Amino acid sequence: MLLRGLQILTMVPGSEILDGDLRIEGTRITGVGHLEAEPADRVVDLSGYTVLPGFIQGHVHLCQTLFRNMAEDLPLLQWLERRIWPLEAAHDEESLRVSARLAMTELIRGGCTTFQSMETTRGTEFVFDEVHRAGLRGVLGHALMDLGSTNHPDGLVLSTRQSLDRSARLAADWEGRDGRLHYAWSPRFLLSCSDDLLRQVSQQSRTAKQRIHTHASEHASEVEAVRERYGRTDLEVLADLGLLGPRTSLAHCVHLDEDEKRLLKSTGSAVLHCPSTNLKLGSGIAPVAEYRRRGIRVGLGADGAPANNRLCALTELRQAALLQQLLAGPGSFSAREALDLATRGSAEALGLQGECGTIEVGKAADLAFFDLRDPLLGTHPSPYEKLAWCADRSHLRSVMVAGQFLVEEGRLKVPSLQVESLAKDAERALRNLLARASL
Ligand SMILES: [Zn+2]
Known part of the structure; x- marks a missing residue:
């Protein structure tokens, strides 16, 4: 396929904006620049469109999408105990599949081609199957929780052995599938896991060279609870248990002290910044401009x-850039850096930099195509500012994953993600789930 007439933002560091064409063969990009059509090419004229690597969301929970607007006005620990854990515990196959389909519909319609998701403690195989069917690129993991308390609903917490066995089985079944799916060992957070479980996660993931994905240092009350249990900070404990390293990504990292920041750097662990959630749950602002500078x-x-x-x-990405202006001063986070965070930065954080995150020959053809000619985005030609500060999903025209258009000229082309049937399925699944939930 030859895609003609594009403004190309490759997101390769130091690169200029290119005007030219892209050649896609199979799942990969095989040409970038001014290209001659060859007889076998299917030529697609996309004159006037701007293309950049598909967005990568480093931290989401597909299984929670069905619970949107149902856990309002609570700080982290109450948000988990009163709403999220009871709702997750009530999931069955139907509700998990619908929740995953709702999430992927929204992700792909927002230009996201890759995500990393922490699922719940049961049924992650159904979510994997939905991602396999839909065609997105994903890193998924079964949430590990082997520490119960009176605050945990029945059925959510598994034994240490069950937790590990389920993870190992899912990793064996899904890692590398379709060339798009990956596994991440996903301890929920320190407070949900025994030391024994965490040590074994460290060992098994290290032996198999697999990823670790967890939450750390999100809210002050969680940091305080960790300090009560261990007498130390989140990252000190994670380091002692062998969980930090270049294959580890940590959602949040809002409240790190100087020693913890040094640990992040020395172990090569990555941070997954979730600015809107940090604001909505009143958690704080992660100093990500500083992290990147380090x-x-x-x-x-x-x-x-x-x-x-x-x-x-x-x-x-807009929220991230705005917050850093507040925290580190105007100019501390440019529009281009914000876009970098959602493309190349996220790919590197997930260890997917060899697969996606930039537009280069050899990378997967994961692309988002925007029409930025709307005068409401300003007439100054800079596409970085238009995208980061002004555009919304109405400016997105097409999305490609692994060489397939999943959205083309505004039309969602994924058979399993048809919005009309999804609305009815979601309504039924939520009704049934609420009948089971002990809220
Ligand atoms: Zn999370």
Whole structure:
């Protein structure tokens, strides 16, 4: 396929804006620049469109999408105990599949081609199957929780052995599937996991060279609870248990002290920044401009729908850039850096930089096509400012993952994500789930 007439933002560091064409063969980009059509090419004229790498959301929870607008006005620990855990515990196959389809519909319609998701403690195989069917690129993990308390609903917490066995089975079944799916060992957070579980996650993921994805240092009350249990900070404990390293990504990292920031850097662990959720749950502002200046990898994510309540990459990257102006001063985070966070930065944070995150020969053809000729986006020609500060999803025209258009000229082309049937399915699934939930 030859895509003609594009303004190309490759997101390769130091690169200029290119005017030219892209050649796609199979799932990959095989040409970037001024290209001659070859007889076998299917030529698609996209004159006037701007293309950039598809957005990558480093931290979401597909299984929570059905609970949007149902966990309002609570700080983190109450948000989990009163709403999210009871709702997750009530999931069955039907509700998990619908929740995953709702999430992916929103992600893809916002230009997101890749995500990393922490699921719940049961049924992650159904979510994997929905991602496999829909065609997005995803890193998924079954949430590990082996520490119960009176605040945990029945059925959510599994034994240490069950938790590990389920993760190992899912990793064996899905890692590398379709060339698009990956597994991440996903301890929910320190307070949900025994030390034994966490040590074994460290060992098993290290042996198999697999990813670890967890939450850390999100809210002051959680940091305080960790200090009560261990007498130390989140990242000190994670480091002692062997969970930090170049294959680890940590959602939030809002309240790190100087020693913890050094640990991030020295272990090569990545941060997944979720600015809207941090604001909505009153958690604070992660100093991501500082993290990047220190050479720490940072990606971006919307987190779960009940905490945000959107799953929109453009919203998050704008929010991220705005907050850093407040925290570190005007000019501390440019429009281009915000876009970098949602593309190349997130790819690096997830260890996917060899697969996606930039437009280069050899990378996967994961692309988002925008029409930025709307005068309401300003007439100054800079596409970075138009995208980061002004555009919304109405300016997105097409989205491609692994060489397939999943959205083309505004039309969603994924058979499993048809909005009309999805609305009815979601209504029924939520009604049934609420009948089961002990809220
Ligand atoms: Zn989360």
